[in-house]
Amino acid sequence: MNLENLYHIKEGIVPNSFCDDIIATGETKNITDATIQDGNNNNRSSKVSWLDDKKLQTSLSNLIQIANDESNWNFSLKEFEPLQYTIYNVGDHYDWHIDSHKKPYKNGLIRKLSFTMCLNDDFEGGEFCVCNPHPISEKTKIHTFNKLKKGTMIVFPSHIWHKVGKVTKGTRKTLVGWVVGTQFIWH
Numbered sequence: 207m208n209l210e211n212l213y214h215i216k217e218g219i220v221p222n223s224f225c226d227d228i229i230a231t232g233e234t235k236n237i238t239d240a241t242i243q244d245g246n247n248n249n250r251s252s253k254v255s256w257l258d259d260k261k262l263q264t265s266l267s268n269l270i271q272i273a274n275d276e277s278n279w280n281f282s283l284k285e286f287e288p289l290q291y292t293i294y295n296v297g298d299h300y301d302w303h304i305d306s307h308k309k310p311y312k313n314g315l316i317r318k319l320s321f322t323m324c325l326n327d328d329f330e331g332g333e334f335c336v337c338n339p340h341p342i343s344e345k346t347k348i349h350t351f352n353k354l355k356k357g358t359m360i361v362f363p364s365h366i367w368h369k370v371g372k373v374t375k376g377t378r379k380t381l382v383g384w385v386v387g388t389q390f391i392w393h
Contacts (some may be wrong), residue, residue: 212349213336213362214273220357224265225325228381231257232291240292242303249301251294252370257381258288270319270385273361281318281363287384294332294378299371302341305364305384315386317364322380324354329376334360336368 235255242250263286274281294300305320322334330353337348351360362368364384 209277209279209338209363209366211277211279212338212366213360214277215351215358215360216269216273217355218357219269219359220323222356225323225356228257228262228291228323229325229379231259232293232379232381235291237293240300243307245303249303251298252300253293253295253298255291256288257291262289263383266321266383269359270321270361273321273359274319277361279319279363281387283318283385283387284315285386287317287386290382292380292382294329294370294373294380296373296375296377298373298378299332300369302337302367302369304367310389311386314389316389317384318387319361319385320364320366320368320383321359321361321385322382323359324356325379325381326377327354327356329373329378331372331374332378333371334368335371336360336362336366338366341367341369 232255237253237255240250240252240254241247274283306317310316334351334354335348337346339346
């Protein structure tokens with residue numbers, strides 16, 4: 207699938223208090239080492255907790271739909287997966303990966319859009335990158351976002367390659383999520 211827009215980014219899309227509330231909630235949950243479902247866990251170093259919060263998902267759904275419309279993806283979206291509060295300490299990273307899975311879920315849905323929201327900006331490193339096509343292709347075009355500001359949200363199709371560079375100072379905190387929908391139909 208070739209898309210005109212690989213990502214949709216908005217700075218300050220939510221107020222600082224929104225970010226602070228997510229951090230406070232995420233810190234009260236069971237924080238564990240992040241793992242990779244279908245891959246090599248050495249490619250990822252961070253801590254996560256899970257937020258299955260329908261109210262939070264509802265408040266984010268309009269932002270996701272705006273990104274979907276403004277980027278001309280026009281994906282048919284159904285629901286959120288549980289949200290991930292992610293903590294990257296110094297040296298933590300997440301190498302190149304995609305968020306889509308090899309097979310649909312049992313209910314037939316697939317991940318269509320992914321997002322990351324920067325919850326703080328008192329860290330260094332931890333740049334967010336997206337690319338198309340694969341990161342080792344000769345035709346790769348990499349878009350790098352350095353020093354994201356608190357409240358910035360990047361939405362992108364789940365099959366797009368992306369990564370988080372190593373954090374070099376401080377702690378990077380993000381809210382990560384996935385929106386699922388029916389499988390793509392090719393004509």
